[in-house]
Amino acid sequence: xxxxxxxxxxxxxxxxxxxxYLLTYWVLFALPGDPVANRLDNPQNPVPPGQAKAILEYxxxxxxxxxxxxxxxxxxxQGDLGYSLGTGRAVSDMLLQGLGSTxxxxxxxxxxxxxxxxxxxxxxxxxxxxxxxxxxRLVPTLSLAxxxxxxxxxxxxxxxxxxxxxxxxDTESLTSLLLPALTLGIAASPSITQxxxxxxxxxxxxxxxxxxxxxGLSHRAIAARHVVRNGSIPALTLLALTIADLLAGSVIVESxxxxxxxxxxTEQAVRSQDGPIVLAVVLLVSxxxxxxxxxxxxxxxxxxxxxSITESRLGAGAPASRSAQPxxxxxx
Amino acid sequence: MTSILSPATPAxxxxxxxxxxxxASHGSASLGIVDIAAMLLLAxxxxxxxxxxxxxxxxxxxTATAQALEGPSLTHWLGTDYLGRDVYTRIVHGAxxxxxASAVAVAVGLAGGLALGIVSGYLGGWVxxxxxxxxxxxxxxxxxxxxxxxxxxxxxxxxxxxxxxxxSSIASFxxxxxxxxxxxxxxxxxxxxxxxxxxxxxxxxxxxLPNAVGPVASLIPLQFGGSIVWISSLSFLGFGxxxxxxxxxxxxxxxxxxxxxxPWLLLAPGAVIVITVLAASHLQGVLGRLRRxxx
Numbered sequence: 242x243x244x245x246x247x248x249x250x251x252x253x254x255x256x257x258x259x260x261x262y263l264l265t266y267w268v269l270f271a272l273p274g275d276p277v278a279n280r281l282d283n284p285q286n287p288v289p290p291g292q293a294k295a296i297l298e299y300x301x302x303x304x305x306x307x308x309x310x311x312x313x314x315x316x317x318x319q320g321d322l323g324y325s326l327g328t329g330r331a332v333s334d335m336l337l338q339g340l341g342s343t344x345x346x347x348x349x350x351x352x353x354x355x356x357x358x359x360x361x362x363x364x365x366x367x368x369x370x371x372x373x374x375x376x377x378r379l380v381p382t383l384s385l386a387x388x389x390x391x392x393x394x395x396x397x398x399x400x401x402x403x404x405x406x407x408x409x410x411d412t413e414s415l416t417s418l419l420l421p422a423l424t425l426g427i428a429a430s431p432s433i434t435q436x437x438x439x440x441x442x443x444x445x446x447x448x449x450x451x452x453x454x455x456x457g458l459s460h461r462a463i464a465a466r467h468v469v470r471n472g473s474i475p476a477l478t479l480l481a482l483t484i485a486d487l488l489a490g491s492v493i494v495e496s497x498x499x500x501x502x503x504x505x506x507t508e509q510a511v512r513s514q515d516g517p518i519v520l521a522v523v524l525l526v527s528x529x530x531x532x533x534x535x536x537x538x539x540x541x542x543x544x545x546x547x548x549s550i551t552e553s554r555l556g557a558g559a560p561a562s563r564s565a566q567p568x569x570x571x572x573x
Numbered sequence: 574m575t576s577i578l579s580p581a582t583p584a585x586x587x588x589x590x591x592x593x594x595x596x597a598s599h600g601s602a603s604l605g606i607v608d609i610a611a612m613l614l615l616a617x618x619x620x621x622x623x624x625x626x627x628x629x630x631x632x633x634x635x636t637a638t639a640q641a642l643e644g645p646s647l648t649h650w651l652g653t654d655y656l657g658r659d660v661y662t663r664i665v666h667g668a669x670x671x672x673x674a675s676a677v678a679v680a681v682g683l684a685g686g687l688a689l690g691i692v693s694g695y696l697g698g699w700v701x702x703x704x705x706x707x708x709x710x711x712x713x714x715x716x717x718x719x720x721x722x723x724x725x726x727x728x729x730x731x732x733x734x735x736x737x738x739x740x741s742s743i744a745s746f747x748x749x750x751x752x753x754x755x756x757x758x759x760x761x762x763x764x765x766x767x768x769x770x771x772x773x774x775x776x777x778x779x780x781x782l783p784n785a786v787g788p789v790a791s792l793i794p795l796q797f798g799g800s801i802v803w804i805s806s807l808s809f810l811g812f813g814x815x816x817x818x819x820x821x822x823x824x825x826x827x828x829x830x831x832x833x834x835x836p837w838l839l840l841a842p843g844a845v846i847v848i849t850v851l852a853a854s855h856l857q858g859v860l861g862r863l864r865r866x867x868x
Contacts, residue, residue, distance in 0.1 A: 253706075253709075256706065257710055257713050258713070260706065260707075260710045261710045261713055261714060264710060265722055268722055268723065268726045269725060269726055382851065382854060383847075385799075385802075385850075385854070386798065386802070386846075386847050386850035386851045386854065387802075387843075387846075387847050387850075388802045388805055388806050388809070388822070388825075388846060390806060390822075390825065390826075391825060391839075391843045391846065391847070394825070394829055394832060394839055394843075395843075397832065398833070398836065398839075402832065402833050485713075485714075486715045488715070488718075489714075489715035489716075489717045489718040490715070490717065492717060492718075492721070492810065493717070493806055493809070493810065496809075496810060497829075507721070508810060510725075511721045511724060511725055511810075511812060512811065512812075516725065519721070519722055519725050522718065523714055523718060523719075523722060526714060526715060526718055527710075527713045527714050530712075530713045530714070530715075531713055
């Protein structure tokens, strides 16, 4: 039963990535408006005829769409992601070049998001003073309403220009990671915070809390030892799934802070309608998301033994998975 | 993953309902001052979309280089930009692009999500399996990235950005719709209707849809707010509205070079975005309260 579930889940994850790849390919290449042809016909940025011929031959544009797709998949399976239409460089090289800096940024942002969510979440549920709790509940609403480019520009204005704490030009050193990570972390935090608040509130209202209280445990001990452990699992899942969002969000943050990472490569690719790069980025991010999703699903029974695997036959309506709209309302 | 909350749900039902905390605690259905302020603001925005000249009679594109980069004053409430254009006028006129693009996005997301959710929830079986995988696929690509993929295919522009954001938000509408349809479909009144010989389409249109549509509709203000942020982000990157036409994200992008010398260029449109989204999300809360008290 267990191994069967495992195999089903892995197949499902692979299927989702495969369909994502297929659909993205279809949207990018098969729809009317061929990016390769567009790129070659672009009068503003001409491609030398020899190079154009090589590109046309490489993408087999004289072949039917299905055959083109099969050839692309065949190359993908051999580790060939194709060549950029804009620069002619190998897509894998361009991605690898930016990936390191962006992964570092994403991990730092993940820490920021976790710290914010934990701090605000604990305040919102356990703060002894009512107004503090209400105020903490407003934080995710406010940060959800603020576009990340605005957060980034404001941080840049305050810490770089007004206070002069961090240079706005330096993009190499570790301190230069601070503001971008803060921006990305703040932007990613609201949904995690909300799910954590929800989880903690729910756990706090469960009967075991009253039982423990009646046995003489302090509120603090109950909160630290029992409520947090019971109420934070959905938020942890969401935190893990956020990593894919962070990679996508790096497009904006790297644009604001002029960092040359994966986000910058993606932004340039979209700007120059560079299909192969966009396709590879989607493949990367969607694989990462599905992998993390799979890992969290399989780890559930380990973290929380109450959840049996047979129970977690998931439909699409999983509550903890990422969605664009966490409850924005203050009370929720 | 569904199971993660399931052990908790019965337990939370057993606990007696507690008084809501915080801002939501004032009167169950009566409107507070924040509610009224939010609605007033949204009403102003509706006017800005339908008849911007009523609020800002000036020309949003009219340049006056002699008055470039002036700070906020009585003649120019929110200052002027690098071409001497009045920032207030541009924000008011920008509302039309920003908000109608968001409306288009919500309409696309709602239509797609309702269709997918109803089909999958009502028909079930393999259709449900296929649609659920499709929703998984849509969710496995972050919204911003997905909308950029669609923009690469469709080309730049405010409408294309709106459609892209709309398609990216189909998954969330579809999930809620599917869950609602699944609940309503098994309710006793639907069963009763079926026993009385109500045909499938009739059951769907007369019994399931009206009862399932409420929670889906209550997503609208929230999605609308989210779309404003999203579309302004795309415009900020230069994939959405085309200058010189004012659009909120574009206004912020134009202002970023003057962050130091003329911060109002960035702060004014930025604040308008934030306040609008807050108002929309507040409306969501008000609607939710009304629904709870009337239900």
